[in-house]
Amino acid sequence: MAGDKVKVFGMWASPFALRVEWALKLKGVDYEYINEDLPHNKSRELLQYNPVTQKIPVLVHRGKAVAESSVIVEYIDEAWGDGYSIMPRDxxxxxxxxxxxxxxxxxxxxxxxxxxxxxxxxxxxxxxxxxxxxxxxxxxxxxxxxxxxxxxxxxxxxxxxxxxxxxxxxxxxxxxxxxxxxxxxxxxxxxxxxxxxxxxxxxxxxxxxxxxxxxxxxxxxxxxx
Ligand SMILES: N[C@@H](CCC(=O)N[C@@H](CS)C(=O)NCC(=O)O)C(=O)O
Structure with a gap:
């Protein structure tokens, strides 16, 4: 489904964006990576998806945006619950x-x-x-x-x-x-x-x-x- 497409708004040299990529790869999830031109030329989509901090990374899944890298990593672990576990079970x-x-x-x-x-x-x-x-x-x-x-x-x-x-x-x-x-x-x-x-x-x-x-x-x- 086109609406199911996972997008990551990141920046090539960002260690925060790398966290999101690692989590998605551990889960075997395909994604589209949008490399943002920071800090002065952010895309309209980034500002629309993360109006609060206007920072990357942002994950878009099923049309909904999640921001803050560690929050995104936990979200990925829960949204793709099968397979690799990022969070401990206990x-x-x-x-x-x-x-x-x-x-x-x-x-x-x-x-x-x-x-x-x-x-x-x-x-x-x-x-x-x-x-x-x-x-x-x-x-x-x-x-x-x-x-x-x-x-x-x-x-x-x-x-x-x-x-x-x-x-x-x-x-x-x-x-x-x-x-x-x-x-x-x-x-x-x-x-x-x-x-x-x-x-x-x-x-x-x-x-x-x-x-x-x-x-x-x-x-x-x-x-x-
Ligand atoms: N605490 C945030 C930090 C994210 C962050 O600092 N992103 C930087 C790039 S590495 C950014 O978007 N800077 C643009 C700006 O501050 O306007 C997270 O973990 O997601």
Missing amino acids: PFERAQARFWAKFVEDKCLQGCFEVFSKTGEEQLKAVKELQERLKTLEEYLEGKKFFGGETIGLVDIVAGWIPSWIPIIEEIVGIKIVDEEELPLIYAWMHDILELDLVKKTMPPLDEVKTHMRNIREDVLRKTN
């Missing part, structure tokens, strides 16, 4: 997954942005804070290959930017963030994520992402200094 485990996904979003992603957007002493302080937060996140990895266990789940998808984006940020700012000795579980997890076919097949060209990130940093620094 209510306690499910609550844990949501808790840690929020921790990644509020503490690790935000912490990374602090590192990325600061300089000097402030930046070094932000690096230390981020490393402490990643150390805390390691607790949830203890005894497992992925946050989801033997296979990837919500937290792996939400944290999926870490293995590619942190090394890029390390290179741009010239500071090591994830050290194998200090964060052995996160380090091994990063490696395992990058080994997944799903990740290899969907990752945008990292050189281009790096250039894109350098431009964003210059912009941020210009605005804050």
Whole structure:
């Protein structure tokens, strides 16, 4: 059915849009990808589907739009209930997954942005804070290959930017963030994520992402200094 067509409004270098693509691919769902020209030339459809935040990603399924990447990932898991499970079945485990996904979003992603957007002493302080937060996140990895266990789940998808984006940020700012000795579980997890076919097949060209990130940093620094 034409009305059943799944659309993803994303942007090629967005780790948030990648979360949605990973979830759809894990479920074996075909979709059309609309690459938005951000931030100043958004399509009329995007503004119509997500008038509140006007951000990508947006998923359109059966003519209805869902926004916010982690909300979309959970929606996908429920809407295509058969096959691969992104969320744990057990209510306690499910609550844990949501808790840690929020921790990644509020503490690790935000912490990374602090590192990325600061300089000097402030930046070094932000690096230390981020490393402490990643150390805390390691607790949830203890005894497992992925946050989801033997296979990837919500937290792996939400944290999926870490293995590619942190090394890029390390290179741009010239500071090591994830050290194998200090964060052995996160380090091994990063490696395992990058080994997944799903990740290899969907990752945008990292050189281009790096250039894109350098431009964003210059912009941020210009605005804050
Ligand atoms: N919390 C949102 C973040 C999405 C987000 O920041 N999207 C950016 C692109 S990576 C965007 O649409 N920026 C355009 C704008 O802010 O106008 C999510 O997880 O979906």
